[in-house]
Structures are given as structure tokens and as C-alpha cells.
Amino acid sequence: MNSGSPGAGEHTGAVDDSLDVRGITVHFGGLVALDDVSLSAAARQVTGIIGPNGAGKTTLLNVLCGFVRPQAGTIAFGGRQLSRMRPHRLARLGIARTLQGIGLFSGLTVVENVMVGATSRSRAGFWSGLLGLPRSDHDERRLRDDAMRALELVGVGEHAEAMPDTLAHGLRKRVALARALVARPRLLLLDEPASGLSDSELADLGDLMTSLAEQCTVVVIEHRMDLMMSVCQQIFVLDFGKVIAAGTPEQIQADPAVTAAYLGSDVVTSDGTEQDAAAADGASGNAARAAGQHEEASQ
Ligand SMILES: Nc1ncnc2c1ncn2[C@@H]1O[C@H](COP(=O)(O)OP(=O)(O)OP(=O)(O)O)[C@@H](O)[C@H]1O
Numbered sequence: 001m002n003s004g005s006p007g008a009g010e011h012t013g014a015v016d017d018s019l020d021v022r023g024i025t026v027h028f029g030g031l032v033a034l035d036d037v038s039l040s041a042a043a044r045q046v047t048g049i050i051g052p053n054g055a056g057k058t059t060l061l062n063v064l065c066g067f068v069r070p071q072a073g074t075i076a077f078g079g080r081q082l083s084r085m086r087p088h089r090l091a092r093l094g095i096a097r098t099l100q101g102i103g104l105f106s107g108l109t110v111v112e113n114v115m116v117g118a119t120s121r122s123r124a125g126f127w128s129g130l131l132g133l134p135r136s137d138h139d140e141r142r143l144r145d146d147a148m149r150a151l152e153l154v155g156v157g158e159h160a161e162a163m164p165d166t167l168a169h170g171l172r173k174r175v176a177l178a179r180a181l182v183a184r185p186r187l188l189l190l191d192e193p194a195s196g197l198s199d200s201e202l203a204d205l206g207d208l209m210t211s212l213a214e215q216c217t218v219v220v221i222e223h224r225m226d227l228m229m230s231v232c233q234q235i236f237v238l239d240f241g242k243v244i245a246a247g248t249p250e251q252i253q254a255d256p257a258v259t260a261a262y263l264g265s266d267v268v269t270s271d272g273t274e275q276d277a278a279a280a281d282g283a284s285g286n287a288a289r290a291a292g293q294h295e296e297a298s299q
Pocket residue numbers: 028031033051052053054055056057058059060100
């Protein structure tokens with residue numbers, strides 16, 4: 001991958017691109033998806049969010065990018081309060097995300113898919129370009145150039161004119177990442193970027209995330225612990241919508257609450273035998289959830 005060329009962050013002069021989340025609560029009907037969640041992500045670092053299936057991770061990302069409005073809580077980015085903002089305004093502030101599934105448009109080429117992600121920076125806009133409105137020629141060229149740069153940054157420039165469905169899973173994941181990067185985000189939110197990747201693709205992704213964090217603040221949700229342990233400076237653990245632990249990867253690995261909730265561990269049961277924590281804790285549903293911790297995102 002050509003991780004040295006520009007892609008994310010024309011915003012390197014920004015003073016403080018840190019994220020501060022306080023007391024976020026989200027209910028879906030009677031279900032409490034997030035319960036008084038507070039966390040922070042330091043500027044130009046990779047912050048991880050982990051937790052069992054259904055813990056509320058994607059919901060938190062949806063709140064951060066304005067898709068879901070919380071019942072309570074505040075979000076500040078770069079010292080600015082973001083609560084009550086609409087997704088398009090957040091995009092203009094430099095917040096970009098990838099989806100848990102790949103989410104590419106199958107009727108558009110790879111480069112056109114990435115151009116869609118750049119429209120918040122275009123004057124005429126991609127859609128008016130499609131409609132042939134004035135000033136669109138120049139804007140479309142610029143969009144295409146930006147999209148090509150983002151594709152090259154993630155190492156898939158040669159596939160620009162392909163249709164997404166013809167590409168292997170790992171390449172499509174990179175295209176989805178390029179679509180988030182083309183907006184040159186100050187805050188990049190990644191939902192399971194590693195799902196379905198091979199070990200060597202995982203290592204490339206880790207290197208890319210580390211280099212992206214030199215230019216923007218990165219928040220990543222991921223079940224692949226090997227990746228999280230190697231790229232994150234800070235990790236927050238969600239379980240049943242609550243933050244149950246926070247710390248460095250080493251602290252998280254050593255935290256018994258995390259082990260019990262998510263990673264699965266051997267515990268001594270009342271009859272003195274050793275048993276998997278997930279199996280011992282079947283009443284809370286952890287058995288099924290721990291077993292599913294490497295489950296891939298559905299596409
Ligand atoms: N739009 C919605 N309407 C109703 N319930 C929802 C909605 N979105 C999420 N939920 C529920 O909220 C809870 C948290 O879901 P979420 O998708 O945030 O979990 P997650 O931690 O991302 O899980 P996974 O690791 O499986 O992706 C789950 O019980 C889910 O079913």
C-alpha cells in the first residue's frame with residue numbers, strides 16, 4: 001500500500017481533533033442500546049471500541065455520525081459540541097465513517113463509488129454532475145482525481161474502473177475505506193474494517209490505520225483482537241450498552257471483567273471444576289455471544 005501519499009486530513013493544522021463523548025443514552029423502544037456511555041478519543045491516535053455482539057458498538061458510531069439521535073448525552077469534537085447536528089453537517093466538519101457491511105453501490109464503478117464519498121467537498125456536487133448541471137465538468141474532474149488518490153492510498157487504484165461485485169472481498173473493503181478517506185476526514189470512524197480479511201491483509205490494514213492516525217483521529221470497532229492490540233493506543237469495552245473497561249491494550253487484556261464479558265476464560269465453578277467462562281455464564285447470554293466473537297459482518 002502506498003500509505004505515504006496524501007489522502008486523509010488536509011486539516012493537519014487543527015489544534016485539537018479529540019473526541020469527547022459524555023453520558024450518551026439510546027433507547028430503541030424498550031431496549032437500552034447505550035446506557036450513559038462516556039469515552040474519549042485522543043487526537044491523532046487510534047482508539048478502539050470492543051465488546052460482544054449486540055453490545056451497542058455500531059449504535060455508538062451511528063450516534064457519532066448523526067444517524068441516531070441519543071435520548072441523552074453530549075458529543076464534542078475539537079472542542080465543539082456536535083449534539084443535534086445532522087449527518088451532512090457532521091460530514092462537512094470532517095467526520096467520515098465506513099459501514100459494518102461493505103455498502104458499495106453495485107451499479108457504480110469503484111471510482112464512482114469513491115466519488116460519492118467526496119461530494120460534501122464539491123461545489124456542484126456529484127448528483128448535479130450526473131444531471132449535467134453547469135460547472136459540473138470541472139468539479140467532476142476534481143472529484144475523480146481525489147477519488148483516484150484515495151484509491152491509490154489504500155492500494156486499489158488499478159481497479160478504479162471495475163464494478164465492485166467483480167472484486168474479492170478484501171479489495172472491496174479497501175474501496176469502502178477509500179470512500180471514507182476521500183472526504184479527507186478529521187475524524188475517521190471504522191466499523192469492523194477487518195472482517196473477512198486474511199492475516200496478510202490484516203497486517204496491511206494495521207499499517208494503514210497507523211499511518212492514517214498521523215493525519216486524523218481514528219475510532220475503530222473490531223472483533224479481531226490481534227489487530228486491536230497492535231494498532232490501538234486506547235481501548236473501551238462495551239457490554240450491554242455500558243462501558244465496562246477502558247485502558248491500554250495491555251490493561252484491557254489483563255482486566256478480568258473484560259475476560260468474563262467478552263474474551264472467554266477459564267473459571268472455577270462451585271463444584272471445583274474449571275470451565276469456560278462463557279459456558280459458566282450461560283444465564284446472561286455470554287456463552288452464545290462469546291462464541292460469536294469472530295462472527296463476520298453480514299454483507
Ligand atoms: N435501529 C434499531 N432498532 C432497534 N434495535 C436496534 C437498532 N439498532 C440496533 N438495535 C439493537 O441495539 C443493540 C445494539 O446493537 P449494535 O448493532 O449497536 O451492536 P454491536 O455492538 O454493533 O453488535 P455487533 O458486534 O453484532 O455488530 C442490539 O440489541 C440491537 O439489536
